[in-house]
Amino acid sequence: xxxxxxxxxxxxxxxxxxxxxxxxxxxxxxxxxxxxxxxxxxxxxxxxxxxxxxxxxxxxxxxxxxxxxxxxxxxxxxxxxxxxxxxxxxxxxxxxxxxxxxxxxxxxxxxxxxxxxxxxxxxxxxxxxxxxxxxxxxxxxxxxxxxxxxxxxxxxxxxxxxxxxxxxxxxxxxxxxxxxxxxxxxxxxxxxxxxxxxxxxxxxxxxxxxxxxxxxxxxxxxxxxxxxxxxxxxxxxxxxxxxxxx
Amino acid sequence: xxxxxxxxxxxxxxxxxxxxxxxxxxxxxxxxxxxxxxxxxxxxxxxxxxxxxxxxxxxxxxxxxxxxxxxxxxxxxxxxxxxxxxxxxxxxxxxxxxxxxxxxxxxxxxxxxxxxxxxxxxxxxxxxxxxxxxxxxxxxxxxxxxxxxxxxxxxxxxxxxxxxxxxxxxxxxxxxxxxxxxxxxxxxxxxxxxxxxxxxxxxxxxxxxxxxxxxxxxxxxxxxxxxxxxxxxxxxxxxxxxxxxxxxxxxxxxxxxxxxxxxxxxxxxxxxxxxxxxxxxxxxxxxxxxxxxxxxxxxxxxxxxxxxxxxxxxxxxxxxxxxxxxxxxxxxxxxxxxxxxxxxxxxxxxxxxxxxxxxxxxxxxxxxxxxxxxxxxxxxxxxx
Numbered sequence: 001x002x003x004x005x006x007x008x009x010x011x012x013x014x015x016x017x018x019x020x021x022x023x024x025x026x027x028x029x030x031x032x033x034x035x036x037x038x039x040x041x042x043x044x045x046x047x048x049x050x051x052x053x054x055x056x057x058x059x060x061x062x063x064x065x066x067x068x069x070x071x072x073x074x075x076x077x078x079x080x081x082x083x084x085x086x087x088x089x090x091x092x093x094x095x096x097x098x099x100x101x102x103x104x105x106x107x108x109x110x111x112x113x114x115x116x117x118x119x120x121x122x123x124x125x126x127x128x129x130x131x132x133x134x135x136x137x138x139x140x141x142x143x144x145x146x147x148x149x150x151x152x153x154x155x156x157x158x159x160x161x162x163x164x165x166x167x168x169x170x171x172x173x174x175x176x177x178x179x180x181x182x183x184x185x186x187x188x189x190x191x192x193x194x195x196x197x198x199x200x201x202x203x204x205x206x207x208x209x210x211x212x213x214x215x216x217x218x219x220x221x222x223x224x225x226x227x228x229x230x231x232x233x234x235x236x237x238x239x240x241x242x243x244x245x246x
Numbered sequence: 247x248x249x250x251x252x253x254x255x256x257x258x259x260x261x262x263x264x265x266x267x268x269x270x271x272x273x274x275x276x277x278x279x280x281x282x283x284x285x286x287x288x289x290x291x292x293x294x295x296x297x298x299x300x301x302x303x304x305x306x307x308x309x310x311x312x313x314x315x316x317x318x319x320x321x322x323x324x325x326x327x328x329x330x331x332x333x334x335x336x337x338x339x340x341x342x343x344x345x346x347x348x349x350x351x352x353x354x355x356x357x358x359x360x361x362x363x364x365x366x367x368x369x370x371x372x373x374x375x376x377x378x379x380x381x382x383x384x385x386x387x388x389x390x391x392x393x394x395x396x397x398x399x400x401x402x403x404x405x406x407x408x409x410x411x412x413x414x415x416x417x418x419x420x421x422x423x424x425x426x427x428x429x430x431x432x433x434x435x436x437x438x439x440x441x442x443x444x445x446x447x448x449x450x451x452x453x454x455x456x457x458x459x460x461x462x463x464x465x466x467x468x469x470x471x472x473x474x475x476x477x478x479x480x481x482x483x484x485x486x487x488x489x490x491x492x493x494x495x496x497x498x499x500x501x502x503x504x505x506x507x508x509x510x511x512x513x514x515x516x517x518x519x520x521x522x523x524x525x526x527x528x529x530x531x532x533x534x535x536x537x538x539x540x541x542x543x544x545x546x547x548x549x550x551x552x553x554x555x556x557x558x559x560x561x562x563x564x565x566x567x568x569x570x571x572x573x574x575x576x577x578x579x580x581x582x583x584x585x586x587x588x589x590x591x592x593x594x595x596x597x598x599x600x601x602x603x604x605x606x607x608x609x610x611x612x613x614x615x616x617x618x619x620x621x622x623x624x625x626x627x628x629x630x
Contacts, residue, residue, distance in 0.1 A: 045567055052567070052596060073596045074278060075629035087458055094413045097389045100460055100479040102486030104513040235377065238429045239455075244375055246276075246309075 021134040021148045025165065027172040031201060034228035036061045040071075041223050048216030055224075065237040069245050080242040091242040098239055129153055130163070140175050143168045160187075171195075171202050186212045198226045279306040280629045284411055286331065291617035299331030303411065305368075315376055321369035321414070328361040338362065346403060347385065348419045348441035369417055380424040387417040388436050390451060390464065391490065392477040395558055396525040396550050398492035398505035399477045401468050402438050402447050404547040408587070410603060411625065430455035444470040447547075464492070468548065471497040486511040494548050503548045504528040517564035523557070530554035532580035534610040553578035568593040582610035601625040 037060045045052045055072040070079045078093035088101040130150040138145050145166040152160065161184060166176040177190040188211055192204030205223040235241070286299035303325050310318040325342070332338050339362050343352060351367035371384030391397025395407050405415040420438035427433070437448040449466025459480030466473055475492035487510050494503040504526070511521040532554040560574040569592050576585040589603040603625070607618040 047566075050568065052593075073629070075280075075597050075599070075627075077278065085458075087455075095389070095415070096387055097391070099394070100392075100486065100488070102484065102511050102513055103481050104484035104486075235429055238426070239460075240380075240424075240426050240432060244380075 021132050021146060024134070024146055024167050024172065025132055025148060025150075028165075028167045028174050031172055032174070032203060033060075036230060036232045037226065037228055038230060038232070039223055039226040041221055044220040044222075046216075046218045046220065059232055059236065061232050061234070061237065065234070067237055067242070067245075078246050080245055082237060082239065082242050084237055089239055089242065093246070096243075098242065129155075137169075138166060140166055143170075143173070143175050145169060145175055173202070173204055175204070188212065194222075198223065199228050201228065274311045276309045276311075277306065278630060279304065280627055282411065282625055282627045285624045287622045288331070289620040289622075291619055293617075293620060297330045297334055300327065300329045301411075302326040305414070307369075315374055317373045317375075319369050319371055319373065320367065322365055323368045324363075324365045326356075326361070326363045330360075332362055333360045339364070342366075344416045346416060346418045346438070346440055348439045349385075351385070368414065378426050380422075380426075382422045383420075385417050385419050386422065387415060388420060388422060388438065390449075390462070390477070392460070392462070392479045392488050393490055393507050393509045393523065394488075394511070394521060395509065395523045395560070396490075396505075396507040396556075398490040398507050398525075398547075398550065399462065399464055399475050401449060401464070401466065401473060401475070401492060401547045402436060404550060408585070408605060410589070410601075411623070449473070468494055471495055471500055471503075471548075482510075484512065492547075501529070505548065505550055507550075517570075519562040521558075521560040521562075523560070525551055525556040525558075527551055527554055527556070530556075530578075534613070535581055535583075536611060551578070553581050553583055555579050582608075582615055584608040597629045599627045599629075601627070 037058070039058050041056060041058065043054045043056065045054075053073075054070060054076065057069045057071060059067040064083075064085045066081075066083045068081045070076045078091075080091040080093075082089045082091075086103060088103075088105065090099045090101055091097075092099060129152050131153060132148055132150050134146050135149045136147040138147055143166075145168050148165045148167060150163040150165065159181070160179050161182045162180040164178040164180075165174060167173065168175055173192065173195060174190075175192050178186055179188040179190075181187050188209055190207060190209050192207050194206040195202060195204050198205060203223075203226070205226075207221045208218050209221075210218040282301075282303040284299075284301040284303060286301070288297045288299065289295065303323070305321065305323050307321045308319070310320075312318060327338070335341070339354065339357055342362070342364060343350075344366070351370065352364060353366075354362065354364045356363040367385065369385050369387070371382050371386045373382045374380070388402040389400065390402070391400040397404070402420065403416055403418050405412070418438040418440070420436055422434065422436040424432060424434040431452075431454045434451045434453070435449070436451075437446065439446055447466065447468050449464055449468070451462055451464045453460065453462040455461070457480070459478050462475075462477045464473070464475035464477070472495040473492060474495075475490065477488075477490040479486070479488040481487055489506075489508045491504070491506045494500075496502040505528075506526040507523065509521065509523045511519065513519050527550060529549065530551060530553045535552075556576060556578045558574055558576045560572065562570060562572045564570045569590070572589045572591070574585070574587040576587070577583070584607075586606040586608070587604070589601060592600050594600055601623070603623040605621045605623075607620070608615065609618055610616075611618075
């Protein structure tokens with residue numbers, strides 16, 4: 001179950017920074033997301049003393065429909081998650097059963113950090129819920145970036161007090177992001193690497209999420225391949241389809 | 247029996263004929279499974295008298311994709327038991343047979359005083375599916391349950407929730423047809439053949455998704471009794487809320503029967519998960535029982551627990567992504583049956599897991615609340 005959390009989480013960030021210093025963030029958002037997206041990816045959980053790797057396929061349409069199928073390791077192969085609006089189902093191939101997960105599953109701790117996943121579902125409203133402003137420029141590697149600050153609006157139910165993004169000026173790539181809690185403490189840092197031409201656009205293909213207070217810990221997500229804007233029928237995001245994905 | 251086989255073949259030939267129309271035919275064969283080593287220690291109530299059991303358990307799952315729409319599946323379960331448990335359990339081998347299976351596809355390779363090696367074909371079916379229709383014929387499991395612990399709606403094949411080493415659970419020889427009207431409404435008909443007089447089950451299920459709830463309605467014929475059931479899975483605020491009820495109408499030789507199970511679950515921060523379950527069995531015992539050593543929890547779909555009222559609390563905590571602990575406590579008022587069931591799971595390497603499981607049974611016997619027995623399990627599992 002925990003496997004799905006970082007994927008949902010990272011994906012939701014990749015596609016949610018539309019607005020504010022708006023056009024910039026919006027362009028970055030459109031770039032990563034497309035109308036639909038299909039991808040194969042590798043997720044590495046890295047800890048000081050061990051590493052585990054997982055591979056999965058993912059299908060996304062808009063903000064509300066996501067399907068994830070685990071393809072390796074062998075013991076988890078064939079597990080499928082479906083998220084449709086606020087409902088989440090989990091297909092367990094060994095049991096041949098679909099289990100509906102409680103909404104609170106989305107707010108569980110993420111990979112052993114204090115990082116909750118609540119925003120995941122609420123993520124789509126991050127656009128309306130934040131006020132964005134350009135606070136400067138920086139250079140990260142070869143990338144000349146805008147620094148954009150996002151502060152949640154008072155009515156917003158967001159766990160972060162502040163999010164800082166660095167977006168490349170030329171290709172509108174999200175190169176670096178930082179997430180701060182209510183006390184202004186840095187909780188997570190996300191870095192993007194391996195910028196390549198994939199399908200029809202230039203995007204970062206490797207992301208790492210680093211919790212601030214856990215030394216030697218991070219989660220990496222790597223796109224093996226990606227396909228944008230290929231139409232996916234709504235019927236694909238169904239409980240029945242989960243059973244026959246393999 | 248012969249009729250059933252004939253029907254299977256007739257249907258198969260139709261399916262294969264249809265397959266030839268399909269444009270993109272890809273023939274793929276996938277094989278996966280695991281090998282497990284399970285060491286069991288069974289103690290008497292005073293934790294003294296000890297019986298050891300050993301089991302090497304292998305499962306091989308073969309899936310053959312004949313076309314886009316047609317899949318053939320065969321799953322084999324090979325088990326080697328040896329040691330005191332085999333020696334000291336009367337009729338040990340006969341206990342290993344799934345009595346719901348009409349066709350005997352079990353082969354005993356070795357059987358002597360202290361060792362049994364056997365293979366059972368656990369699944370053997372053909373599946374045809376397009377966007378709307380799905381047909382599955384052969385040995386399969388028909389899972390109509392919604393809850394985690396007790397499944398009154400699982401009228402084709404019940405299971406024993408204490409049997410953690412049998413994740414796939416038992417199957418039946420059956421046919422199943424499902425039609426999906428749209429994303430949120432489908433209907434399913436299933437029939438299982440047990441080869442026994444009045445042993446078959448046939449039922450129809452309507453399933454729909456509305457108001458963020460999965461709901462299902464079941465009506466059918468269960469071993470000579472008319473039955474009706476309802477199940478749901480949804481949420482109250484952030485907690486999951488599920489339930490299943492199944493009623494068996496009184497038949498010629500049988501009395502009516504009701505099973506009702508409710509379940510709520512919640513995922514707390516820092517990896518804490520809590521699940522609360524309740525089962526009401528209107529025919530269950532509600533008074534102390536004398537001989538709990540004969541306790542059988544895998545009773546039947548109509549009788550999921552021998553006791554009337556049952557409550558279970560399960561809590562899981564993920565210590566690290568590799569290590570998790572789990573503890574369940576079951577309590578049945580009236581009989582004062584109590585089961586304490588903790589376990590640890592550790593992922594040693596990518597496909598290698600180790601489990602340590604404990605089960606303690608307590609109950610009121612001769613007006614005293616005391617232990618019945620205790621079991622400890624150590625399991626190593628390698629998946630491929």
